[in-house]
Amino acid sequence: xxxxKKIIYSFLERxxxxxxxxxxxxxxxxxxxxxxxxxxxxEKIGAPxxxxxxxxxxxxxxxxxxxxxxxxxxxxxxxxxxxxxxxPIRDLKEFWSAMIRTKLFWPRTLIxxxxxxxxxxxxxxxxxxxxxxxxxxxxxxxxxxxxxxxLIDEENRIREEMQLxxxxxxxxxxxxxxxxxxxxxxxxxVPKKGEKIRxxxxxxxxxxxxxxxxxxxxxxxxxxxxxxxILKAFxxxxxxxDMLCEKSVEVPWDEQRCIFLEANSRPxxxxxxxxxxxxxxxYSADLKKLESLEVKDGDIF
Numbered sequence: 001x002x003x004x005k006k007i008i009y010s011f012l013e014r015x016x017x018x019x020x021x022x023x024x025x026x027x028x029x030x031x032x033x034x035x036x037x038x039x040x041x042x043e044k045i046g047a048p049x050x051x052x053x054x055x056x057x058x059x060x061x062x063x064x065x066x067x068x069x070x071x072x073x074x075x076x077x078x079x080x081x082x083x084x085x086x087x088p089i090r091d092l093k094e095f096w097s098a099m100i101r102t103k104l105f106w107p108r109t110l111i112x113x114x115x116x117x118x119x120x121x122x123x124x125x126x127x128x129x130x131x132x133x134x135x136x137x138x139x140x141x142x143x144x145x146x147x148x149x150x151l152i153d154e155e156n157r158i159r160e161e162m163q164l165x166x167x168x169x170x171x172x173x174x175x176x177x178x179x180x181x182x183x184x185x186x187x188x189x190v191p192k193k194g195e196k197i198r199x200x201x202x203x204x205x206x207x208x209x210x211x212x213x214x215x216x217x218x219x220x221x222x223x224x225x226x227x228x229x230i231l232k233a234f235x236x237x238x239x240x241x242d243m244l245c246e247k248s249v250e251v252p253w254d255e256q257r258c259i260f261l262e263a264n265s266r267p268x269x270x271x272x273x274x275x276x277x278x279x280x281x282x283y284s285a286d287l288k289k290l291e292s293l294e295v296k297d298g299d300i301f
Contacts, residue, residue, distance in 0.1 A: 019268055019270050020266040020267065020268050021238065021266055021267055021268070021269050021290070022266060022295060022298055023237050023238050023290045023291075023293060023295060024236055024237050024238060024265045024266070024295070025295055025296035025297060025298070026296060026297035026298075026300055027296075028234055028235060028236045028237070028265055029265045029266070031234060032234055032236070032239075032263050032264075032265045033265075034077045034108075035075065035077050035110045035261070035262045036054050036077055036108075036110065038260070038261075038262045038263040039052060039110075039262075041230070041233050041234060041263065042230070042260050042263075044233065045229055045230065045233050047226060047229070047230055047260050048253065048257075048258050048259050048260060049259050049260050049261075050073075050112040050113040050114075050115065050259045050261070051068055051112065051113045052064075052110055052111060052112035052113070053110075053111055054077055054108055054109070054110055054111075055108075055109055055111060056107055056108055056109070058096075058099055061074075061095075061099065061109070061111045064111050065092075065095065065111075068113055070088075070089065070090050070091060070095075070114075071087070071088035071089060071090050071113075071114040071116075072087070072088070072089050072095070072111055072112065072113060072114055073085065073086070073087040073088070073089065073110075073111070073112045073113070073114045074086050074087070074089060074095070074098045074099055074102045074109060074110070074111055075087075075102065075109070075110050075112075076102060076105050076106030076108070076109060076110070077106060077108040077109060077110050085102070085202070085204075086098035086101065086102060086201075087114050087201060088114045088116070088201065089114070112261075113259075115244045115246060115257060115258070115259050116246070117244050117245050117246040117247070117257075117258070118134055118136075118244070118245050118247075118248055118249070119134070119135045119136065119203045119242070119243075119244055120132060120133065120134055120135065120214075120242075120243045120244075120245060120249040121133045121135055121211070121240055121241070121242060121243075121267070121271075122227055122240070122241040122242075122243055122249070123238065123239070123240050123241075123267050123269065123272070124227040124228065124230070124231050124238070124239050124241060125231070125237065125238045125286060125290070126231065126237065127228070128224075128286075129216055129219060129224050129227055130238070130281075130283055130286050131213060131216075131269075131272050131281050131283060132213070132214045132216065132219055132249060133211040133212065133213050133214065133271070133272055133275070134211060134212050134214055134248075134249070135203040135209055135210075135211045136203055136209060136210060136211070136212075137198055137199070137200045137201055137202055137203050137207070137208070137209050138155075138171050138176070138198070138199040138200050138207070138208035138209060138210070139196055139197060139198050139199055140152060140154075140155055140191070140196075140197050140199065141191075141194065141195065141196050141197070142190070142191025142192050142193060142194065142195040142196075142197060143191075143193050144190065144191070144192050144193040145190070146190065147187060147188050147189060147190050148176075148180065148185065148186070148187050148188070148189050148190075148191065148197060148199075149173065149187035149188065151191070151197075152171045152173060152176065152187075152199070155171055156170045156171055159276070162276075164210075164274045164276065167205065167270055167271055167273070167274040168205055168210055168271075168274050168276060169205055169206050169207070169208055170208070171199060171208045172208060173187060175200065175207070175208075176199045176200065176208075179199060179200050179201075180199070185197070205271060210275075210276035210277075211271060211272075211275055211276065212275050212276065212277040212278040213272055213275050213278050213279065213280065213281050214249065214250065214278075216281075218250045219249060219250060220250070220251070220252045220253075222252045222253065222254065223249060223252060223253050226253055227241060230260070230263060234263065234265075236263075236265060237290065237293065238265075238267065238290060239263050239264060239265060239267065240263075240264035240266075240267025240268070241260060241262075241263055241264070242260070242261040242262050242264070243258060243259070243260050243261065244258060244259050244261065245257075245258040246258060269283070269287070
């Protein structure tokens with residue numbers, strides 16, 4: 001049985017967790033594996049979280065929509081890197097399309113309220129916040145001269161020049177073209193000077209998203225304390241907390257609407273070394289400390 005578990009974990013490692021950190025023991029990973037488990041823990045300690053539900057059959061999700069309305073999020077109960085996630089979903093047509101595609105990825109699906117605002121990844125370890133990054137979907141800024149296609153080419157050139165690839169991905173015109181069509185735009189559109197054109201909804205790196213690291217001194221102490229409470233609730237060594245803020249993570253959490261989405265026991269630390277804007281954090285001392293710890297059953301799912 002142990003051998004079989006190793007084979008399964010090896011498969012998941014290659015296809016779902018490549019490049020993710022491996023510092024938490026098995027019991028911590030098991031109690032934070034799904035988004036449902038994380039949401040239950042957030043509720044238990046009073047951390048802000050979205051109203052949500054887990055469903056297999058769509059009727060349950062339809063009832064949720066009737067009660068809470070749009071916009072909503074649909075995503076697999078188990079997954080990484082925003083694979084199979086769709087948001088914001090604003091009507092029933094988008095709901096049915098996203099529901100079918102999410103089900104192809106994982107049978108148990110999470111439906112949640114969607115909060116318009118900034119998307120932040122917080123990496124927290126015992127006693128301190130290790131890193132905080134603002135993650136954003138792909139975009140270009142117009143200059144009243146070049147088409148969106150030209151601006152995408154320029155952005156891809158910059159990403160290559162900054163040596164962000166392959167951690168940060170190139171912008172995919174085929175995917176972007178489909179998104180622009182919904183906005184009544186196309187690749188030949190010439191945006192006005194200073195006009196910000198969003199090229200997708202996902203902040204995931206594979207979808208063209210990028211990030212900027214936020215200096216830790218800009219984060220209010222009240223937020224740091226809440227991050228520690230969540231870490232302790234799972235008895236974890238390290239967590240990657242995904243958080244939506246109506247204003248910013250630089251504003252106290254109780255002075256705005258914000259929600260925690262999930263607690264990742266195997267956060268992808270490498271992405272913080274490849275910010276599109278701003279500098280790289282120095283977390284070498286924290287990493288060295290984590291690497292010195294023994295990980296119980298580190299090769300078992």
